[in-house]
Structures are given as structure tokens and as C-alpha cells.
Amino acid sequence: MTTLSTPRLTIRPLTPDDLPTLVAYRNDPEVARFQAWALPATLDAAQGLVSPAPLGAPGWVQRAMAHADGLLGDLALNTRGPQAELGITLARHAQGQGYAAEALRALLTHAFGPLTLHRVYASIDPRNAAVARLLSGLGFRHEGTSRQSYWHRGEWTDDAQYALLADEWTP
Numbered sequence: 001m002t003t004l005s006t007p008r009l010t011i012r013p014l015t016p017d018d019l020p021t022l023v024a025y026r027n028d029p030e031v032a033r034f035q036a037w038a039l040p041a042t043l044d045a046a047q048g049l050v051s052p053a054p055l056g057a058p059g060w061v062q063r064a065m066a067h068a069d070g071l072l073g074d075l076a077l078n079t080r081g082p083q084a085e086l087g088i089t090l091a092r093h094a095q096g097q098g099y100a101a102e103a104l105r106a107l108l109t110h111a112f113g114p115l116t117l118h119r120v121y122a123s124i125d126p127r128n129a130a131v132a133r134l135l136s137g138l139g140f141r142h143e144g145t146s147r148q149s150y151w152h153r154g155e156w157t158d159d160a161q162y163a164l165l166a167d168e169w170t171p
Contacts, residue, residue, distance in 0.1 A: 002055040002063075004106045009067045011103055014074065018064050019046045021071045025091035034125040035089060036152065049074070055107075056084075056115040065090070065103045072099050075107060082118040084111060088131075100134055105171065108138065112166040121163035125152075135162040139169065 026041035073090035140162040148156035
């Protein structure tokens, strides 16, 4: 199992003990607004996020972002050959403090280093300005937006694609 560390947090496999906190922040309307999971988030559904698979294994591999005070959020890597999609979610109390950028820097360094991925991308709701700024700040390029491309929480929603190539990454 892959564990990554930064000066302020640890990126580690989720455990069953994390799930009540994870379900609580995933049911927060402000946290869930731009996310794709079904609501309400449940403990049964969250069980599937607990996995010993290493980052870089095919498919979605979810990880906890934690520090001494507990779970801050979760992130994931969905690896398909030499490319991977990433996702990140922070509990509301952890937002705006630089944790997401710190965690994604560690994840990208791992993805383009030991995992030798060629490209990492993210698909976001373009109304999520904070994540668009986060990705741009990490060097991701906005590759385009598909207008009203999927039905989400009762409305047609745009989908913005961001990507970063290994040779563009500067840790």
C-alpha cells in the first residue's frame, strides 16, 4: 500500500474507521455540490473506497488525506495505462488552507515519478472556481469545456477538462 507524506499531512489508504467522517463531509451540501457521487452518501457505499490496492493500480484507488487532528478529505487516482484521472474532496473545515495543493503536489510527484505516468487529467464542473484555480496553479492546462454534457443533480451540467503532461510537471 502506498503512503505519501507532506509536511502537514499524510496520504494513506482509507480505513473503516475513516468512513463515518468521510460520509459526514460527503453529505455536506457545499462539499457535494460539484461531486458526482450519489446522495445521500452512505456507509455501505463508502465501504467500496477502502482498498489495499496501490496508487497506480488500474481503476479508481481512493486515499485519505489526514493529519494529527484526523481526516481532512480524500483523493483518488483512476489509472488507465499511461494516463490517470484524479479527484479530490476536502471537508469544509479543511478548505482554503492549502491542503489540496499540498496533497496534489505529492500525488503528481508520485504519478510522474515512480508510476511513470504520461498524463494526468481532471474533469470538473466549471462553476467550481476554487478547483479550477487549484489545477491551474499546479500547471494544469484547461483543454476545453463540453457544454451541458451530463445530467447531474437535476440539471444539465458543463464538464471542463484539465490536463498535465509528465514533461510539464515541476514538483
